Amino acid sequence: MGTDKRTIAVRFFGGAGNYANVLERCFTYVLTDNPDEAALFEWVKSNTRATSDDGIRDRLRFLEAIGLLTVDEDRVALTERGIEWMADTEPKLLFDALAENVRGFETALEALLDEPKTDAELGAAIADEHPETGWSDPSGPAQHRGWLQSLGYVERSDGTNSLTDSGRDLARRLASDGPALERGKSYTQQELEAAFGTSFGSYIKGISPRTDDDGALSYVIVKAREDGPYGDDLEGDRFTYIGEGVPSKGDQSPTGANTALLEQAEGSTVPVYFFYQPADSSELRYEGLVAVVDARYVFDDDHNRMVYQFTMERLELDHPAEFETIAASVTDGGAASIETADGEESEPALTDDETEFTETQRRVRSGAFASRVKSAYNARCAICGTSRESPAGTVDIEAAHIYPKRDDGRDIVQNGLALCRLHHWAFDAGWLAVSDDYRILVADRPDLEGYEEFSRLEGEELTLPTTDERRPHATFLAAHRGLHGFEPAAER
Template identity: 70%
Template sequence: MRFFGGAGNYTAVLEQLCKFVLTETPTEAAVLEWCQSNTRATSENGIRRRLTFLDGIDLLDIEAGQVRLTQRGMAWLSETDPAVFYDLLSSNVRGFETILEALLDGPKTDAELGDAIATAHPEVDWTDATGPAQHRGWLQSLGYVERSDGVNSLTDSGRKLARQQTSTYPGLERGESYTQTDLEDAFGTSFGSYIKGINPRTTDEGELSYIIIKAREDGPYSDELDGERFTYIGEGVPEKGDQQATGANKALLEQTERSTVPVYFFYQPADSDELRYEGLVDVIAAEYVSQDGRMVYQFTMERLEIDPAQFEALSESVAADIEDDEPDLTADEDEFTEVQRRVRSSAFPKTVTAAYDARCAICGNSRESPDGTIDIEAAHIYPKHENGRDTVRNGLALCRLHHWAFDTGWLAVSDDYRILVADRPDLEGYEEFAPLENEPLTLPADEEQRPHAKFFAAHRDRHGFESP
């Protein structure tokens, strides 16, 4: 149900009406008169339908001919927060979430949005052909959707909201305390009789999905938790001697190399069974050190001022960061915050190695160590120490030997993805690399994830190769 005014102007008019209701506590007849005097609406029946809609979403309370703002209505009016009003809409009317999710796939017309709603909610049965446009009008007025030449797309805030909706991550509030039952419901899992200190959780396919860590005020490890950066002692109680590379400790060790999954941090006060959510943390370093006569894993962690949906979006942006014909070689200093850059940098190795199916782009091999570790590394074509961008198109998956050879200038790549070898027959190593000359590079199946020629040209220039 649209309101009085054009699309994009719904909430501005609604705000004026709510202020009138709050200050005057009017009768329904007085509200009808106000609407006729202050908006383009003239039909009493049309106005009554709109007021009934506002009553139905719990913004207004219309009873015995009197109109009042509800508590939720006053909450919205106090700050006119789009999120508050969107919650009123999406909680009571089908289709709003569907529109945002549909627009995540790209711009769409009102008719295409209507088709998406009809598919997701066949029970709605749109009899009013303007129904999808009215939904879009509300989202447009809240700043979540923008419209140009009859086509709708998400704004930055709309994209963030849509990602939050589609995220499988729990909606936890930093600083709030939760019982174990609350957390089991939020994460959709069981922790057994109690939540351990380090809890790696995997998908049905066995892939790591997220990690939960808990620090207890009266715990045995004397974790130093003050400040944005703190230390956390790994799994293994003192009476069992040296800590071992258990699955839990290994999961955190892997996160020091690259942040592939969210790490949720909780704190349990000594006098409470509840756990206080402290937000996400980044595991930035690990040491195996002597403490109180035994060896322990000491992790250095740093708090992240982002939520899980933002973590997911930043990680995905490394693969989705597809540039035009002239991408920038270096990262824009103002494009991301330090935390956002760190998450993207951590996601880079995983994204690049996955794009190449964990095989070396030069030799095509995928070696494994006896413990199952794959010997494939993610190389920046234009180097990271020169502020080279964390985008899959500036990356190559390489075995350790060819990573070294590429970084030192033994090897380069032509614009047509042919391997070039430095013309230094006088140096030891040339005979090993010479057979690779003019061999084709192994490329990702997804053409959009293949390296951009501009990065290869810059690499050739750095190492003195002539452009072919």
């Protein structure tokens, strides 16, 4: 549609924020009664506040222009796209119809990613992005905002517009540079280079880490070949993948490619795209995004060598921006406490039980939580200060929830501790707890084996992150003590 796009949307009936609801009722009438133009005009007048035939005609012509409706004097009908939207009234379908035919809808959402804006500020952002339109009509941004409100992407308060959760998710997807790939579809290397905006050289390697302009890891491409030398087991939602290094070169080593997947096994930070190449094809079939959930350095009996064995899990995500949005929802937790009207801080919520997370969301959030917590503690145990590496090259440091995940404990850094495997177990089992002044408490059980070892830690200070907002919050520490029967720190 390109240069033929409209510059201003036309509002519908029902008032800003209610266009989609009235449109659904109107389309239901069209589907069930097969009206002619005159009959539809009468329905609109009877079901809305519309009185002007010209006003009704303008709105119906707009629906025609964005491909949802056809209006003839003798018959009004929904297009295939209109019927598709009516099938489940998915907001994104209606948004696509608007964005493909009217300039500025994507710009409006992306502008709101920065901060809430008034209609005038939205108009300025759209005019700046599309100067060729010469847009100066002050009603324009209100029309755009009204549709975005109706789709549930924008909410308005005191003349200021901000994104809802679903609006923020869509805006991040629009702003993302990630490729739009379709699972199950096969691509040539040239097509993938165009989609990713990069060159892979003479061929795409089995593991291809890609960095941004600053040298930071941006994403990883993983390819499995049907006739490959590693014997990857790719069945089911969880499968194993053998790292980089052909059998003729002996034991696999921590190359940049293997290290990139090792880092993802310790905590997901970037999208990992998985492709499969059949033996009889040069094209790669896109299998979707995956999470690296485990990494081991194991002996390969078939080739008499050590190899990296990665366990991967398929993620039900259609776009990398969805991964980025979910990962970004795991924060340090600096905003966990809310200041009340009298200037005091209220206690943060212990759980995320008001939110229903899918298994994929839980997987991505868990990986992001692990990465952020380990980073906050420089990959060292907060209790003993150690940082050991396994033969695979993974660090023996785990991200522990203070208020436990099994009880819906929150995925924020303030509810986390980086701990070695032994002290993670001891903390979860109730041998150890932490006082509000970050000193180690030990369960008073001298009758049990292990007490002598742990009792040496009594009163020792934790090794903490350098910034206050990443340190454990007292609310979570107190809740953990309560779960395991520790007395309040002041009474010990």
